[in-house]
Amino acid sequence: AQSVAQPEDQVNVAEGNPLTVKCTYSVSGNPYLFWYVQYPNRGLQFLLKYITGDNLVKGSYGFEAEFNKSQTSFHLKKPSALVSDSALYFCAVRGRIYNFNKFYFGSGTKLNVKP
């Protein structure tokens, strides 16, 4: 079965500190991995994705994520958080062969960055 887990409903971090939003997955084969951000009453904005190659992926707004195959994780990171980063973050996976059209989303993690 395909699934994505975001173990933290909420992450609180002070502005200027590093942040990590966790994601683990269970997908047959090697998946495509994505991070999206959602601001209130808005759709999802694409942040970054892992397809192949370097395990460290850099994306928009200074975010990056590291693919760890052995731990089946794809944690989102940023060296220095901004108050404007406060939003809802979704991890998603998509199969390469099976169910390649479907995205499986995590439950979302609310990031609160305090000044």
Place this chain on the structure above:
Amino acid sequence: GAVVSQHPSRVICKSGTSVKIECRSLDFQATTMFWYRQFPKQSLMLMATSNEGSKATYEQGVEKDKFLINHASLTLSTLTVTSAHPEDSSFYICSARDSEGQGGETQYFGPGTRLLVL
């Protein structure tokens, strides 16, 4: 990145009426579009996959006669909520997969439509 628009952004209707939501890919062609539903403080639930020129594929538990999907062109998919009831009130989000180009694997999302059925 690619842009997906939705119209309307917000709609309020009376119970029993039908509501149509449009999803457009503005600068790319999308043979496949997706419709999601999101409840407050919850993740996205895939409702159906919209295929240009063919019937939509619905997820288990989603009534195809209730949520009519039409994908008449490579840039437009519509979702019609028929005979809407208060329990249909939700945030509906569409996405489109870029069929060509470098972003072939990425889904691009519309801004969402907030439906409130009174």
